[in-house]
Amino acid sequence: DQQVKQNSPSLSVQEGRISILNCDYTNSMFDYFLWYKKYPAEGPTFLISISSIKDKNEDGRFTVFLNKSAKHLSLHIVPSQPGDSAVYFCAAQASNTGKLIFGQGTTLQVKP
């Protein structure tokens, strides 16, 4: 039972354009969502998060949008840079437990 889903295993974008990574969830108890960037054989690096009481959070080139009714969130990266190429995981947390449920990840490739 995959509670957090990233249905696109990969995404390729031209440098300077927008990258949009999507994530869907099924558990309505999730109230906090995070995006992580990960390189092979390394731990995830935190990018940005959003609470369920908000629908948007922005930090520099990264913006996360949350649509609670659709149980969908997305990460926008603009402008995309070659250094953004990595695997991106969305994660969800319920009721302040600290436990993170991760999606399968999306591999982003930003071409120069």
Added chain:
Amino acid sequence: GAVVSQHPSRVICKSGTSVKIECRSLDFQATTMFWYRQFPKQSLMLMATSNEGSKATYEQGVEKDKFLINHASLTLSTLTVTSAHPEDSSFYICSAYSHGGYTEAFFGQGTRLTVV
């Protein structure tokens, strides 16, 4: 940001032996740490919650006798894979939250375990 350090970064062991992985919070105290594992090209799966001074709580399907967790201090949690088998080969990662809340988890570098 807060730093979580994991050691070793990779280890190869023989089948039947035990391996200990350490997770340290370097500049903050963590009463709770979390252990995840990741198989190749798959997601990170939560294994257990490590609680300082008390027993760890394990996720469904995770053998507590196989994956021993000890959280002896506010800055150190250890995961011991006992009687390791090749199917235990995986990438193990720990995480911790700083500042007493659950808003941003910091992850260790991960440990690549290979059982031969």
